[in-house]
Amino acid sequence: MRKELTLSYEYFESWKELSEDDQELVNRALHVMDSAYAPYSNFKVGTSLRLSNKHIINGSNQENVAFPSGLCAERVALFYAGANYPDLSVSTLCVVASGDLLPQDKLLSPCGGCRQVMMETESRQGKNIRVILVSQNNSVVVFNNAKSLLPLAFGAE
Numbered sequence: 819m820r821k822e823l824t825l826s827y828e829y830f831e832s833w834k835e836l837s838e839d840d841q842e843l844v845n846r847a848l849h850v851m852d853s854a855y856a857p858y859s860n861f862k863v864g865t866s867l868r869l870s871n872k873h874i875i876n877g878s879n880q881e882n883v884a885f886p887s888g889l890c891a892e893r894v895a896l897f898y899a900g901a902n903y904p905d906l907s908v909s910t911l912c913v914v915a916s917g918d919l920l921p922q923d924k925l926l927s928p929c930g931g932c933r934q935v936m937m938e939t940e941s942r943q944g945k946n947i948r949v950i951l952v953s954q955n956n957s958v959v960v961f962n963n964a965k966s967l968l969p970l971a972f973g974a975e
Protein backbone atom coordinates (compact mmCIF):
# COMPACT_ATOMS: atom_id res chain seq x y z
CA MET A 819 0.00 0.00 0.00
CA ARG A 820 1.32 3.40 -0.92
CA LYS A 821 0.42 6.44 1.18
CA GLU A 822 1.26 10.08 0.64
CA LEU A 823 1.81 13.03 2.88
CA THR A 824 0.68 16.41 1.64
CA LEU A 825 2.09 19.75 2.68
CA SER A 826 -0.30 22.63 2.31
CA TYR A 827 0.54 26.29 2.62
CA GLU A 828 -0.38 29.67 1.22
CA TYR A 829 2.00 31.39 -1.19
CA PHE A 830 2.28 35.14 -1.86
CA GLU A 831 4.63 36.86 -4.29
CA SER A 832 5.31 39.59 -1.81
CA TRP A 833 4.92 39.86 1.94
CA LYS A 834 3.27 43.25 1.28
CA GLU A 835 0.18 41.19 0.43
CA LEU A 836 -0.06 39.94 4.02
CA SER A 837 -2.31 41.42 6.72
CA GLU A 838 -1.05 44.44 8.63
CA ASP A 839 -0.28 42.31 11.69
CA ASP A 840 1.74 39.83 9.63
CA GLN A 841 3.60 42.63 7.84
CA GLU A 842 4.54 44.05 11.20
CA LEU A 843 6.06 40.70 12.15
CA VAL A 844 8.04 40.56 8.89
CA ASN A 845 9.35 44.08 9.48
CA ARG A 846 10.38 43.23 13.02
CA ALA A 847 12.10 40.02 11.85
CA LEU A 848 14.03 41.94 9.16
CA HIS A 849 15.06 44.47 11.76
CA VAL A 850 16.24 41.97 14.40
CA MET A 851 18.17 40.05 11.73
CA ASP A 852 20.78 42.83 11.92
CA SER A 853 21.56 41.81 15.48
CA ALA A 854 22.62 38.30 14.42
CA TYR A 855 26.09 37.31 15.59
CA ALA A 856 27.13 35.14 12.66
CA PRO A 857 30.86 35.63 11.98
CA TYR A 858 31.35 31.94 11.14
CA SER A 859 28.54 31.37 8.65
CA ASN A 860 27.94 34.95 7.46
CA PHE A 861 24.32 33.91 7.41
CA LYS A 862 21.93 36.11 9.34
CA VAL A 863 18.52 34.93 10.48
CA GLY A 864 15.77 36.90 12.20
CA THR A 865 12.64 35.63 13.92
CA SER A 866 9.71 37.56 15.31
CA LEU A 867 6.82 35.92 17.04
CA ARG A 868 3.53 37.27 18.27
CA LEU A 869 2.16 36.11 21.61
CA SER A 870 -1.51 35.69 22.48
CA ASN A 871 -1.48 39.12 24.17
CA LYS A 872 -0.14 40.65 20.89
CA HIS A 873 3.29 41.27 22.40
CA ILE A 874 6.12 40.63 19.90
CA ILE A 875 9.34 38.77 20.78
CA ASN A 876 12.37 38.93 18.49
CA GLY A 877 15.42 36.71 18.11
CA SER A 878 18.44 36.36 15.84
CA ASN A 879 20.99 33.59 15.43
CA GLN A 880 23.89 33.73 17.87
CA GLU A 881 27.00 31.75 16.95
CA ASN A 882 29.99 30.68 18.99
CA VAL A 883 33.49 29.53 18.10
CA ALA A 884 32.61 26.24 19.80
CA PHE A 885 30.01 25.67 17.08
CA PRO A 886 27.33 23.63 18.87
CA SER A 887 27.14 26.33 21.52
CA GLY A 888 25.42 28.75 19.16
CA LEU A 889 21.67 28.88 18.64
CA CYS A 890 19.27 29.50 15.75
CA ALA A 891 17.11 32.62 15.65
CA GLU A 892 13.87 30.65 16.01
CA ARG A 893 14.97 28.98 19.23
CA VAL A 894 16.39 32.21 20.66
CA ALA A 895 12.92 33.76 20.27
CA LEU A 896 10.90 30.70 21.31
CA PHE A 897 12.98 30.01 24.42
CA TYR A 898 12.87 33.67 25.42
CA ALA A 899 9.10 33.57 25.09
CA GLY A 900 8.92 30.35 27.13
CA ALA A 901 11.17 31.75 29.84
CA ASN A 902 9.53 35.15 30.17
CA TYR A 903 5.91 34.55 29.18
CA PRO A 904 5.25 30.93 30.16
CA ASP A 905 1.49 31.50 30.41
CA LEU A 906 1.05 33.00 26.97
CA SER A 907 0.80 31.11 23.70
CA VAL A 908 2.63 31.83 20.46
CA SER A 909 0.17 32.66 17.69
CA THR A 910 2.43 33.46 14.72
CA LEU A 911 6.14 33.08 14.08
CA CYS A 912 8.00 34.68 11.17
CA VAL A 913 11.49 33.80 9.89
CA VAL A 914 13.70 35.79 7.49
CA ALA A 915 17.33 35.28 6.50
CA SER A 916 20.04 36.91 4.46
CA GLY A 917 23.35 35.70 3.13
CA ASP A 918 24.99 34.25 0.04
CA LEU A 919 24.22 30.75 1.28
CA LEU A 920 20.57 31.31 0.41
CA PRO A 921 19.53 31.94 -3.22
CA GLN A 922 17.32 35.05 -3.50
CA ASP A 923 14.16 33.13 -4.33
CA LYS A 924 14.57 30.47 -1.62
CA LEU A 925 12.82 30.66 1.72
CA LEU A 926 14.73 30.03 4.85
CA SER A 927 13.69 26.51 5.68
CA PRO A 928 13.93 26.15 9.47
CA CYS A 929 16.31 23.42 10.62
CA GLY A 930 15.02 20.17 12.06
CA GLY A 931 15.89 21.15 15.64
CA CYS A 932 13.86 24.37 15.38
CA ARG A 933 10.92 22.53 13.84
CA GLN A 934 10.99 20.11 16.74
CA VAL A 935 10.91 23.00 19.23
CA MET A 936 8.15 24.83 17.33
CA MET A 937 6.12 21.65 17.26
CA GLU A 938 6.49 20.99 20.98
CA THR A 939 5.62 24.61 21.79
CA GLU A 940 2.50 24.16 19.69
CA SER A 941 1.52 20.91 21.33
CA ARG A 942 2.16 22.25 24.87
CA GLN A 943 0.01 25.31 24.28
CA GLY A 944 -2.73 23.36 22.48
CA LYS A 945 -3.06 26.08 19.84
CA ASN A 946 -1.67 26.27 16.33
CA ILE A 947 1.35 28.41 15.55
CA ARG A 948 1.10 30.05 12.11
CA VAL A 949 4.54 30.02 10.49
CA ILE A 950 5.55 32.68 7.95
CA LEU A 951 8.72 32.14 5.89
CA VAL A 952 10.05 34.97 3.72
CA SER A 953 12.64 34.83 0.93
CA GLN A 954 15.16 37.55 0.13
CA ASN A 955 13.15 38.49 -2.96
CA ASN A 956 10.12 39.02 -0.69
CA SER A 957 8.01 35.99 -1.64
CA VAL A 958 6.37 34.31 1.29
CA VAL A 959 4.71 31.08 2.37
CA VAL A 960 2.39 30.72 5.34
CA PHE A 961 1.77 27.45 7.16
CA ASN A 962 -1.26 27.14 9.43
CA ASN A 963 0.59 25.12 12.01
CA ALA A 964 4.11 24.14 12.99
CA LYS A 965 3.31 20.44 13.01
CA SER A 966 2.94 20.36 9.23
CA LEU A 967 6.61 21.37 8.93
CA LEU A 968 7.67 18.15 10.62
CA PRO A 969 5.75 15.17 9.28
CA LEU A 970 6.15 11.87 11.16
CA ALA A 971 7.74 13.79 14.02
CA PHE A 972 9.00 12.31 17.22
CA GLY A 973 6.48 13.84 19.61
CA ALA A 974 6.38 14.16 23.39
CA GLU A 975 2.97 12.43 23.48
Ligand code: THU
Nearest residue numbers: 859861863879890891927928929
Ligand atom coordinates in the same frame (compact mmCIF):
# COMPACT_ATOMS: atom_id res chain seq x y z
N1 THU B 1 20.14 29.18 11.41
C1 THU B 1 19.05 29.73 12.02
O1 THU B 1 19.17 30.71 12.78
N2 THU B 1 17.84 29.19 11.78
C2 THU B 1 17.62 28.10 10.97
O2 THU B 1 16.51 27.62 10.87
C3 THU B 1 18.73 27.54 10.20
C4 THU B 1 20.08 28.05 10.53
C5 THU B 1 21.46 29.76 11.68
C6 THU B 1 22.37 28.86 12.46
C7 THU B 1 23.72 29.39 12.05
O3 THU B 1 24.03 30.51 12.88
C8 THU B 1 23.52 29.89 10.64
O4 THU B 1 22.11 30.03 10.47
C9 THU B 1 24.06 28.96 9.58
O5 THU B 1 23.61 27.69 9.73
